[in-house]
Amino acid sequence: MPPSEKVSSGILQETATAVGALQDVSRALQVPFLPAICGICFAILGIFQSAKAHKQEHLQLLKQVQELLWVVIDLSLGAESSDFLPQSILYNLGNFARTLQKIHSLMDADASSGRFRRLWLGTNTQQVEECREEMRQSLKAFTIYSTIQATQQLGEIERDSQRRREELLSIISDLSKLDSASQLSTTDAEIWKTRNLPSVDSIASLLPGTPKVFNGRDNELKQILSILLQDSPRRVAILGTGGIGKTALATSVLNLPEVIDMYQHRYFVPCDAASTCRDLIGIVASHIHAEPSKPGVLHTLMASSTTLLILDNFETPWEPSSEREEVEEFLSLLTDIPELALVITMRGVERPGRVRWTRPFLPPLRPLSDEAARQTFLEISDESEDNTDLDDLLPLTDNVPLALSLIANIVSLEGSARVIVRWRNERTKILSEGYDRRSNLDISISMSLSSPRMTMFPGAKMLLQAISLLPDGISEADLMQCRLPIANLDQCKLALLRTSLAYSDRDKRIKALAPVREYIRAVHPPEAELVRPLTTYLYEVLMLWKSFRQIPTLESVPRIAANLGNLQSVLLWSIEQDEEGAAWQIRRILTLDSFLRATGRGLSPLRAYLPGLFENCQDHQARAEYIAAAFESQHLYESRALADDLESQGIQEFKLANDRVGEVQFYNVLAAYYLYNNGDPATSEKYCELALALSTENHDLTGKGKALMHFSEVYEYRGNARLGRNYARQARQAFIQNGYLLAQAHAMKAEIYSVFILGDFQYGLALCAETKSVLAVCGMHTSELHSSITSAEAQIHLLKTDYHTARLLQMDILAKTSKGSEPMEHGYALLGLATIDCATDVEEAAVRKNVNKARAVFTELKSPGSIFHCDRVDAELQLRRGDVVEPATCFKKWLSVFRAEPNFALECLCKLADPDYGMHQPETTFAYAVVMFGYAKKAEIMPSVYLALRYIGDMFLRSGDQVTARHLFQTSLEGCAAMGIHRHQAKCLTRIAKICRKEGDVPRFVELLRQARTLFEKSSQARQVDDVEQLLASVVL
Template sequence: MQYGVGLSTDLAGLNADIEQQHEELLELISSQSDEDSGSIHRSFLNGSSNSFVMLPPSPKIFHGREAELKTLLTTLLAPSEPAHVAILGPGGMGKTALALATVHHPDVMAKYLERHFISCESATSYAELLVSIGLHLGPEPSWQSPKAILNYFGACGPCLLVLDNFETPWEASESRSEVEEFIGQLSGIPTLALLLTMRGVERPGKVKWTRPFMSPLDPLSSTASRQIFLDIADEPDDGEDAALDDLLDLSDRLPLAIALMANIASFEGYLATLSRWQVENTALLSDGHDKRSNLEKSITLSLNSPRLASSPNAINLLALISLLPDGIRVEDLVASTVPIPDVRQAQWRLVGTSLAYVDVSGRLKALSPIREYIRRTHAPAPQFTTPLRTYFQNLLALWKAKRHIHSGNLGPELASYVGNITELLRYGLSAEQESSWVEIGDSILVLHDFSRTMLKGDTQLINKLPELINDTGDSGLRWRYATRCLRPGPLLPTDPDALIEEGVQYYGTHMTRSNIDEVIAFYDCVARHYSNGLHKDLSRATEFNALTLDLAREHGETVHQLKALATKCYIAQTSDAPRRLIPVAREGRKLGGLASNPEAWEFYWTEAWALSCIGDFRGAQDLCMEAHEWLVSAGLETTDRRLFLLDVEADIHLQKGEYSEARTVYAEMLKRTSPQRSPIYHGYLLTSAARVDMVMGSVSVNDVSAKLETAQTVFTAYRMHQIPITVCAMAELALYRDDLDTARSLLVKCLTANRRLFPLVASDCLAILGDSRKNLHGGNSSTGDVFPWSIVFLALARKMQDPIRTLHALRRIADYPTIVGEDTALVLFRVVCDVGAEMGIHHLQAECMLGIGDILTQRGDVDEARKMWEGARSRFVRCSRSRDVLQVDARLS
């Protein structure tokens, strides 16, 4: 008999192989469980043939394939005609493990008295396939004829035949027809069920496959991936949870990669494994000798597929998508004019071999371990990466130009490609000519702005710009980068004043018509810089804002005028002057409306904030609705702009005492942010949510403390220490845990530090210090120790022209009837309660009604007092202030 290529025809060698297999069989039998040994013993006693069954053991760790296993069991155990099923998917996806779990299932064992599991991994042709099956059935060469094999399975009764890695013999084009003919003959045996595992998504022809087809295996779920990892490795130590998450992300939920990583982590630890991966990549998982213990060998088997070899362009396409973690649609490849002829055919080849797949959005993707290996062994040539990089750079430039007008779906589409753009720009800096570096640097700046806008956080590529600026010596790039550095965050220099002075001198001598946009952008960033944070200097902010406005008006740039007006609003907002903000916002709305410019949306939300501060909640809510319509029309509803608008909506709820509603809004905002995505805003939201939790009184001290600690960690990472709102929140936390001395000390400290720069925070401190119901000054303090704080609170509220804070200050003054007199206190309570009711401020009404009831009780009017307390209780319930409800209940009992 002629054997296929690679099979020795040396009889002595063949006998030696048979003897070795005989020894291995004896060893295998001795190591089998009783169940498997029984199966082998039954085969030896089978009088119809001299066949024997060798079954690998069932997988001991098996998670995440329960649905697929159920499907296979239903198919194999059906009483109808025998099942013919192909388990498809990429290498390392767990096809073999699923097949073995199926073979060893008790119900399958009961139905199929004979079960054969045959590896076809080394069979590269039809002849070698016959040898593999024949050697499994018996050592004599006569077993290796197709007739003998078909006769055996036709006579053996109910039987399940598993052909593992069947793609190996099937892929050889010169013998594919014979292989399909043979497997078709096997499928015609009425008592034989066929189960094939194959890399790729294609099934052999000439077989009546059981319908519906079983879908190719997908990566495991996050839960199953974690279960497999922790079944192999120990639970992570303190501080290693993040490393475990990173390792699972790097595995891309590929079972083989998970198992290999977990094995290494089990003796090297999580952090050490992660460090090694960052250096070695897939080589870390390639110490084994076969595809089940060597990730690179598993990938190489797919790369060496004859199906892939028949399409030379497929390797180039695979190399290109190794740079694209987000995947890519063929339409984008064609539009970018990447020089890969017949790209759809190349895609089909990659998908057919499961080196890549097409996701639900139609993008061609490769799993992370495959991408890492290909990048290391088949790095893409610049002739393929440059056109695609340029394509995405042009889209970024289009977004920059169109962000102020209706841009359709451009923003969300680009956001879904941020990973690709990042990797292409990074690769361009390492693999392309120096002449493209400045252009790439400018694209990094646009990507940085875009990524922040779309709530994807800062791009790490921004950290490459100082070195890039030094290498290119380009002063224009330097100052475009410096403008970004003036924004709050880790890029802010230690001496921003020196940078600003140098920038003013530079643009003073280098301002031209061609760079006027850069000049205006620089001055605008300087104005913003001086209007917030620890560098707050409102006079300088106003000076640079006026300069920006003059330049914008002089050069007729509507967009820059709108930006300058928005900054003017921001200055008024940070100086806590809502009334001064309103006319500026209306000017911006008018200018933006005349220019049909969605950038005008910012004036809607800033004016809404100002209106909410003065108690015009209906007007504020109407503007929020209009602002939302602007966002939707501009395709910006998933950006940071939506966060700003939600923040105003939360503030409206807070002003009205609708704490549960405000907490719901904060929860929605927190879902859109993280310490990596919009980190500063995330820290602010955690702080705000914690403060609301304390007012509602339904959350444990530990939960509140955890939120504030996380927020402080975020701020510290951005070199933002002692944030006023955080200090105030820490004082409220001390009060929440009844640590009065610490609370009072922190409040006084916060008030002293912020009474000029941050009057809004200062007023919050005064509101607590002057509230006799907080008992902040202890039971032994006199009324005279507390009352002055209320007067100072009132004075600051009047200075800020803040009507709502003025009402709250008057309520606190009314709490001191022994000083102002009972009649005066009652008048104050009733006036504030009426105004609060007119505005719809629920908690203010409740607090006043509580105070009125207390005074009426002292006067002996118990019935009226109870009515007031009952009214206060219903309003405290409306506000979700559980602690206050309990206090009213104590009065009513």
């Protein structure tokens, strides 16, 4: 019997409250996995809210989720700080997030129709029970560490839950009032232990307080206040870049006395978890205590008296193109409510459409004035106004409020003079004199070591010995958790700081200068008992990332990155001391290497030790993993010869280790190696078949999905995009069954690339939006994968010759990436801009500047295929100038090199076959056009098929065969129109128009030219628009 609507609504509302509470904790404490857990939970709630009926087993799952969320909140707040949660708890948080992904995939598939729903037939009950058991295990693990005593029975926990939740909501209320630069202190985190405040109905009812420090926005406050106090309409968009103070301005407005007097109801709704309009409606509903539906929200607001609604971070639901129309429609409906005043904050400078924003518009926020920046800095840092160091410190911030806050907080801890000195020391450390004077330095260090402040705590020297192995220093949290065998650790740390044998950097990491580290390692080397806990702990941090790569947690990457030097140092020490055996050393180096490769940091220098370790290793598992890593790194970074028998040896090692999952993974690695490193799709396909067969036998859905992905890549490489698309869809189905959202996004990316080759641009853009929605649920909306989806979206618009939209997307990628972060996407954004600007007649110097920047990136990444595209743009610039000899030679040479790769080959043929360039005699150009048509037709690369038809039509037209030419132009026009390719449609229309004019059909000539003009305008072809205007002006009707 299905549950009643009242029961369902109650569970939904209670779960939404718990998720909202956890989101506030996540923002305050930055605990790994919490953002991912919140994002997935919001997505699950969205599925529930849109469902027409709820199954009993699904509601039971949701109730279990809710109970776990409160326990997670409790243990997060019970820690000394976010950094002090044990690794075991972080592992369990990762497991909980993984279970939530499975629940999301289960419910999403169950709620959908078609092939994905059929996957769950017969397995739904089993999946539900697996999820329930996993959550029971998570609850058991969490309660051991939670401030709820492990000895309490679950029944007691349930009876005490309401009081407990009220206490937690009170704490979170305090947390929400902290400004963005503050951190939760130990005292704040312990408030819940001593306070017993009245209960709060819902986290949604809490309003943020006025920022503690707020200067320089008087004009903006005055303008917004004048709008909010006037008669309707009252609609304000606060715009600007990240960190500029949009939210601070909104919360200041919210708490103005005049606003409080004017509005009986005030709501502040964070929208950063809303990736769809459905999510947005659900979140607004939870804050205003309305039914979670559009009518419910509107009815509640219309029934209220004067109301101020602030939607913070509104860009999150508004940005996806697939959601924008629905989101703007919802926003428009809100503005129709007479008693409602609306304020939104958004990154960027564009306001949502379909809303009449109150004029004059509030300009996008700019950095603070020098005076306001100085005042803000002084209030946070508590420095004297007469401090001359401020003149050196303030220019580092550019008067951006977030940067000001961060720098000022560091100064408040260490003093301005020390911050400046440290900055200068770090800039000039290598050139500093005195470090070469070994005797004087040794005496100085030795005297410090023997000082009373050191000898008072014998463990201080041991701590310095440990730090001597850590070039990155160590954070307080890591120091507390690595279980060093040192008594009075806090006092020992203080002794090192007082004697300047160590110092605290701006990230509060305890460091020793390089000469001190070198002296200690030479004269007082650390014992193994001191190094082993460091090695074990740092490797555990690394393994947390590896174990949950499918559960993105952006917090763990910076934590590992901050310890990369430390990891390499302690691992090298282990190798030199021959600690723990070759197998462990191999595994640790390979794990570090996988992190470096996954985050675009290249390869570890410790790889140089692997061959020797491999020779001395008798562990089959470690030997197998080493061989797999050797092949995996080949097609990514290295290009050295591998032993002929290494492939068969690797397969044998996996079989001897009885690691069937690893064997599947190795086959997948070999499939990628032969495709990308050797250009051998046949051998790659062989290993895809082996991986698919073994993974199917093992019920290894992850391995099966990867094998199907490689099949997709093989067939796309061969020019069979249609079959490639089918394999990508099968891969996505496998990952859906496995419940891994990130893997689903990768499969969707593979399908996107197949789809736009086939010319189905509309579906491709919809799939891009859907993939971004999945990434938002994963908390990966700022990831490299998200950038690559935006890049694919830009490529589709480029193929449609919608150059304006393509350029905006490439600029967005460029702003979010760099050579050091996501270098490949950064390079392709530069290349994309150059390609677009070349096609839209931008000045050559500007085009070449971006080409050269892209070439530098690709050269550093050793990506010859990408460098080809840079050479292609250079050649196109020459063609634009009318130079044809050198480009013709280049395109012929490239065609011979890339003949077996359809996409590259067609890039060359589309230039060689274009009669407008005049690179060849007519018969040669015609031959290239025919070859291009046949090649594109066989590979089903439809944009090139219709482009080739236009080229062939040009040749017939030039030979005087207008009838054949017209048929070809018409066919090309219809094909391009179906795909929405503006520029090529316009060129076909102008050719048909000219034929009509010759035939005396002047009205038709004018009609077609007007259509062409519109399409040239859509494709930013200003010169062609002028040409059409001149043709139209010449007509006498």
